[in-house]
Amino acid sequence: MSQLQPEPYTGPPATGWPPPHSAAAQPGYPPGGFPPGYPGAGYAWGSPAPFAGHAIDPADVRPGPATAAAVLGFVGSGLLILAGGLLLVGASLVADIESASGSHTNYGIEIGLDGVADLIAAALLIAGGVLLTGRKPAGRVVLTVGNAIVAALTIYWLVRFGGLTSGLLFYPLLFAALAVVSTVLAWLVPVSAWLNRAVADQRRASA
DSSP states (O other): OOOOOOOOOOOSOOOSOOOOOOGGGSTTOOTTSOOTTOTTTTOOTTSOOOOSSOOOOGGGSOOHHHHHHHHHHHHHHHHHHHHHHHHHHHHHHHHHHHHHHTOOOOHHHHHHHHHHHHHHHHHHHHHHHHHHHTTOHHHHHHHHHHHHHHHHHHHHHHHHHTTTOHHHHHHHHHHHHHHHHHHHHHTSHHHHHHHHHHHHHHHHHHO
């Protein structure tokens, strides 16, 4: 009776993942595995494709002082709208009291004109801030005019009502501080260079 001979040991069976499939072996596909016309076709895996748009010139990026000047203008305009509305309401009440008492102090008219001036300054600050952030040189001028009106109103309030109470002077001084800082930021050198470059680009484009 013959004995069965054991087969020689050849090691453990093969395990693991199958070898990676080469995209280059697929018919109709270029190296890299991308179909024809795909944006990444012709570029190896891991290498970035070139940016399709134009590079951004750092000189065209809006400087921080321009944004800060516009934001301060928006903040000041909001406070001016609130103050202007309150002044107009107060002017109506004062006019009614004067009419009922028969007095002719014209305080109601004065307060009403102050409220209208606040609303005009607020409108200029909003328009100037929008134009400035849009890289329009006129925006800086409009913003400056609005801030100048605020400064004039502050002087008026200090002269007219300075002897009453220091609590009333806090708000005009707050408006003046916002106006001064906003104006200074709007006229800094980086902002001027940013706006002047926009004007030069427009002239070259129209030439």
